[in-house]
Amino acid sequence: MVSVIKVEGVGRDFTVRKKVGRLRRNAFVVTAVTDLSFVVQRGEMVGYIGPNGAGKSTTIKMLTGILVPSTGELTVAGLTPSVERTELARKIGVVFGQRTTLWWDLPLRDSFELLRRIYRVPDPRFRTNMRTFSDLLDLGPLLDTPVRQLSLGQRMRGDIAAALLHDPEVVYLDEPTIGLDVVSKSNLRDFLRETNRERGTTVLLTTHDLDDIEQICSRVMVIDHGRLVYDGGLTGLHQLGGARRTLVVDLVEPAAALELPGAETVRVEGPRQWLSFPADASAAPLIADIAERHEVADLSIREPDIEAVIKQLYTNTSAWSSPPPFVE
Amino acid sequence: MGLLYAVAHLSFRRYSTYRAATLAGIFTNCVFGVIICFTYIAVWEQNPTAGGYDVTDALTYVWLGQAMLMTVAMWSGGATDELAGRIRSGDVALDLHRPVSLLGWYLASDLGRAVYHLLSRGVAPTIVGSLLFDLRYPPDVLTWLVFALSVALAVTVSFGVRMLVSASAFWLLDDTGVKQLAAVCATFFSGLTVPLVLFPGWTREVASLLPWASYLQVPADLWLGKLTGLDVLAALGFQAIWTVILLWACHGALILANRKVVVQGG
Amino acid sequence: MASSLSAVGWNIRAYLLLARMWIRVSMTYRASFVTLTVGQFFITGLDYVGIAIMFSNVDTLAGFSFSEVAFLYGGSALCLGLADLVLGNIERLGTRIRMGTFDVMLVRPVSVFVQMCADEFALRRLGRITQAAGVFAWSITALDIDWTASRVAMLPYLVATGTVIFLAIFTLGAAVQFWTAESSELANAFTYGGSTLAHFPLTIYPREGIKALTFVIPLGFVNWYPSLFILDKPDPLGLPPAIQFAGPIAAALLSVLAAIVWRRGTRRYQSTGS
Structure with missing residues (x-):
């Protein structure tokens, strides 16, 4: 087993300025993530879940090099993200749920062409990948459609293909199935499973949809109030806090x-x-x-129903900060 | 009336939240004011009575120009831009069927914006200008009042023009070209680039008849006391006529637009 | 050295790739592209008409004739136009940060500076450049000057240094938005303000002003000092003639400053996330 992501004692604070009175502003330190430690092995598919504001996107931003951790150390594919950000960019793929990285006014094909050059994907590799994506994601008929005319599900398929075009070692998916219909969701999950099996791509996905996790992830990490409160198999989640x-x-x-x-x-x-x-x-x-x-x-x-467990987690988060973290 | 006041107030408050942007804008207005002042000093040094202005008039005109720039939203922006956005998104269909007058709603909102911009981006650069240069001020209360009225009319005329530009989005797929043309006309024919009084021969007379003259040249001439007696009324009347014509045109455009939306479903 | 050279080469290639993509986008709305390009031509053209109107009231401005001022105007507008074409939309940094789309750029294997420069690359700015170049060319023919080889050589020198100075100013103005995202208009004071200022002879300013424009904000090197040489005018500050050739030094210093501030800005973004 080779570890692709190594996170050790990572913490991240933010300074927030809040208005007090008409003109004065005081600075407060807000902790987004504390003492985060985990290792992800090559080829794992990990679900990363937690309530809004729990620290999910802060973690992803640190793993991509967008943010520097305040404390601790992390490496992705052997690189320190914030220092070697552009090198790392060639080894990772990122899908930002709601924001498309495709060129809005141009046919989907043009975006892929550009990304091919920007990521310097060798020609034969590009052709193979395009064939695979066209088959599995059914992109063929969409390639000549301007992105702005694609439906949400079609665009997400395009975005995911774009993120995988350069055969990244690690893919971060932020809410990949949000707003998709049942069929699109299921196709997308099949595709991710397939990609993972064929290429050994490591996948870290954040989601609010537990079906995503039940169907594709072998492992779940739950973050709440900036702490990892659970890291383990899906079944173990049942025992989490009062299930x-x-x-x-x-x-x-x-x-x-x-x-x-x-x-x-x-x-x-x-x-x-x-x-x-x-x-x-x-x-x-x-x-x-x-x-x-x-x-x-x-x-x-x-x-117990996992959904219920998580729902309880999301609605009743305050109860979660007190008990000691449960780690399998 | 109460509703419209509330709309204007809300708009005022909304613009006042962008404090850093306002400060940056004031700074930019001041820099341009200083640059243009030195240019005009050089012009009036050569020709001390150019356009019937003396150098003090000219310098005052510079700062009035900077003050009016955002107040009348010379380069578009303000409530009318929201309309264009809502036309593109199709949300305007809802607006057209509200029980309140669409025109009144947007005018109130734009006036709220204008008051904010006058008090911030208008007053602040003028104070800076008055500290750096010797300027001229209205001699009496009446002139101040007349000026205030003229500014209000200037904003309304500009609103009418911008509203028509935005309404063109009902018929044109892309209104950026029209918008750009409108900004060019406003900048040039308002007298922001060069005071209209410097325009040679007949071009000056033509420019003074266009609606854009009421953006800056008319209020400035009132402030500077270039107009007296009946000429004051004529100047205000000129602005008022354009106000009526443009608001009427906007009203008509919205009726046509409404018909189009009803027939084509947006 | 070789690797950093290839990095520069790669970044230029990436810039061209991105710019070409945006040109294709603008070509999908061909009618509006044509209108906007023509519009750009007229917008800046009206500045020039404004100067012409001023000259309908005076014969000279601070000792400069109409064709001499046209030369200053053309040079300044050309430099600004070229810089604006290359990286004009860098000023949208604040908006990108607010919308969260700056993060997308950070996970691409291309320098974010290059990506910001090429962002929504607007070929329509050729309209403005054409207009400025037209005035510049006309003034060159209209000027009553003995075009010696050194004067002719001074023309590309003027355009190159002026463009680099504006490039640096655009970058500085944008980099400030890492600290205050709403301040995009601040940059206008230095870019468009700087260009407007350079439309006219600096002799209209007090001596302190000219000094500041030489040693503090080196806008004087955009076109003023090269023009003194070309137009054979005396230096109002009486500085040694060498100053007329010091443009590249000023441009280099300003570029280094811009690079430092930009780098600090991106670091700050990475450490504050806002």
Whole structure:
């Protein structure tokens, strides 16, 4: 395994001037990212998620060399981004979700032509890539259309192809599926998976759409309040901060809502009851407890929904700054 | 009326948030003022009565020009540019069906802007100019009032012209050419490049009849006391006639535009 | 050395690539390109008409005849026009920063300075350049001068140094926007203001003014000092004639300053993110 991105103890502060009174302004130091450390191996596909303002884009900006870290060290593809920014630019691809990097008034083909020259992509390589992209992203019919006439989904496809044209080692995708319809999303995900498999491109993507992560990422990093609060597999996310599983019991006879230690009865419907309990607790003692008091006809356990976990994370962020970071 | 006042006030407030831009603009106005002043000093040294102005008149005229430049939005900008933007985006269809007069709304907004620009980009360079050069000021309260009225009319005439230019976007795909032409005419025929009084022969008379004369030459002549008695009324009347003609034309253009939007759906 | 030379070569190539792209963009709106080019011709042309109108009221201006002032005007406008063509839209830096599109430039393998210079490259500015060159050429034929080889050689010298000085001023004006993004109009005072100032003989200014324009903001080297030589006029400051050939030194110093400020500005952007 070769590590492509190495981030060690990286922090980033901003000085913000706020108006106090009519003319005076005071300077405040705001910490966007603190003590960030992670390593991404070649060929990994990592989802980078967190609420707005958590420090996602600050991290991406540091990884691309747009911003210098205040503390710590980071290297991407063996280079220090802020110092060797233009060299690094040849090795990375960036898609800035809402902002297109394509030439608005010209046919898509012209943008690719220009990028080919700017990134000095060898001719045969360019032709192969264009063929692949045309096939997988269905760009063929769009090449002669001016970018301004493309739909959002078509433009995003163009932007992603543009970012991959020079065979970058690492690609950063910022909200690549935002605003796309279901089919476009699914095609795009297929394409990213394919690219990753074929070329070993490392992908780091930020998103609000958890399907993106479930379908393409083998690893998730969650950032909140500038700290990495989770770094690991998708399944481990379940255990993150108070996620709960649900035990559904079908009793033989309807009964009053069960009252058991370590579980909460959230719903009763005739003989069926729903009990919620912490995801990291075992269901066995709970089941034993119930079986002791009632006759049980059937049982099932529902795993927590990641979406719900994240939603909770986004809506209830303040609760997240206090518990110690959970790192797998 | 209350609504229009609120619109104007909002516009004033909006422009006043760009403080650094205003300061940069004032500085630029001052630099140009100084450069043009020394040029005019050289001109009036050679010909002390050029255009019926003495050198003090000429220098005062320079700073009035810098003050009026942004106040009348000589090079476009202001509320009318928003209209052009809304026409391009198609949002104007909503505006056309609002219960308030579109023309009144944009005029109020532009007047709010003009008041802000007069108080900042108008007053500040004039103060700087008065510290650096010997200038002439209106002799009495009445002249000040007449000048103020003339400035208000100047802004309205300029608004009418700019509104027509923006409305051309209803019919032209790209209005940048028209806009540029309008800016050229405004700069030259307002007397910003050179006072209209220096124009030779008949060109001076023609230029004084065009709407752009009311942007700068007319208010300046009032400030300098070049006009007295009935001539004052004639000057204000000249501006008022152009105000009426242009606002009427704008009104007509918007009716035609409305018809076009209704028929073609934008 | 070889690598830095190839870097310069690469940046020039990248500039041309980007500029060509923007020319193609402007050609997609051909009608508006033609209107704007013609418009540019007239806009600056009216400045010249303004000078002509002044001369309908006077015979000379500070001891300079109409054709002599036309020579100054043409030289200054030509230099400004050329500089504006090369990197005029660098003044949009503040807007780019505000819109976040400057970040896009930072992740491309081309110097951001080159990208900003080529940004929305406007070929329509040839309209202005044509007008200025026309006046310049006319004044050269109208001037009653013995065109010796040294005077003729002075013409390209004037255009080259003047253009470089304006290039540096444009860059400085834009670089300031790294600190105050709203200040784009400040640069106008020095670019367009500087060019307007150079339309006229500097003898209209007090001696202190001319000194400042020689030693502080070296706008005097755009066309004033070369013109003194060509038009055979006395130097109002009585400086040694060598000053008339010191333009390249002034241009180089100003360029170095501009490069330093630009570099500091980009560093500041990278460390503040705004």
